Amino acid sequence: MTLPVIVTRAEPGNAATVARARNLGLDVRAVPLFAAHALGWQAPDPGDFDALLLTSAQALRLSGPELERLAALPAYAVGSATAAAAEAAGLTVAMTGSGDAQSLVDAMASSGKTPRILWLCGRERTAFDARGVALVPLPVYAVDPVDPPSDWEALTAAPAILLTHSARGAARIAELVGPDRGHLSLVAISGAAAAAAGEGWATVTVTERPDDAAMVTAAHHLCQKVQK
Template identity: 65%
Template sequence: MTGGLPLIVTRPEPGNAATVERATAMGFDVHATPLFAARPVEWRAPAAGDFDALLLTSAFAPRLAGAGIAGLSALPVYAVGAATARAAGAAGLTVAMTGTADAQRLLDAMTSANIRRILWLCGRERSEFDARGAAIVPLPCYAVDPVPPPAGWAELIAAPAVLLAHSPRAATRLASLVGAARAHLSLAAISPAVAAAAGEGWREVAVAERPDDVAILAQARALWHKGTK
């Protein structure tokens, strides 16, 4: 899959490098342009016995939580996406369920199983969703901060390209940064919520069937094929 539209990967590291590697193996003309950087923030683990389960919606939580996450190892983990589940396992946690859609769908499954006291190890900035009557306690253990676009960004988005959006914040920032250029740019979003955050006016928008790299890159490939016609 040579030539055609460039693929612009905007997620923070270390995810950016992993996506770039996978996309390069697929034959994309890949450009690594992280627009955010993740870092740990100070936090303290509460008593695990006060909760029924641990909700993880991003791999950054188990990766950046540090030693304190060991205090939560008794809780079953409900993780959004395979990458988050793998990071939880690497941190010594036990994954009870891996959601293949978004956080809301996973939470619905949890409440249907009568899981009511939920600790959400999350980022400083986070999306909102319907608790469905559960008591959800958000506990930030990391932050994802914007960084300036890298050199060559303006030239890269001046021509048709496919961009990846892995989070609602990324989609919102992309929409702001590209402005009117979205008319000739295509977007592959990792979930419907991410696509909604990107707004209207893109040349094409495709949504991954699952919240993981394999699924979003499959949509990027479909957009690439459309762009070559």
């Protein structure tokens, strides 16, 4: 027996996760519950800031030509996927955080300086402690929920593994699944995502690193346990 792995993140990340899972031989289903789109924005004077904070690769994919005006600022990225997207966009990555946004801001604040940070973020974003640094959020994209496919109830009625790449995504999964979830396993990209999903799951796995590769690896391990 093998469990289907349900990928719920927005495109284009969904396709990348599905491809990675298929390379490991997993029975993977693409079920995006959100769709991302760009927002209109204008880049501020880069001289007013010391660094960029990047917490999602979507900010790089959807930022548009205004990003070029900020290319001189060093970028601090959460996760390897975001760092790779930043480099592909022509930015210089000064640090790649292996934890969440809070731990990366903690590291920036502990440098002994008080940096002025421009955060290129989504319209909906998770709040965290700026640790006294001047942190200015600038929404450059939005991720809106979309209706689940017609086979959603059938997919989640049987044992399966659901991947959640954000706290907001975890909350939506939990809402759609409902309280009858003891047969479903969850792989969460962070502790915050796991907490947003609530309780009652068969298992909840929080990855050691906040990246897609770690999530797919965790799903693979769960499938191997079921097969034994």
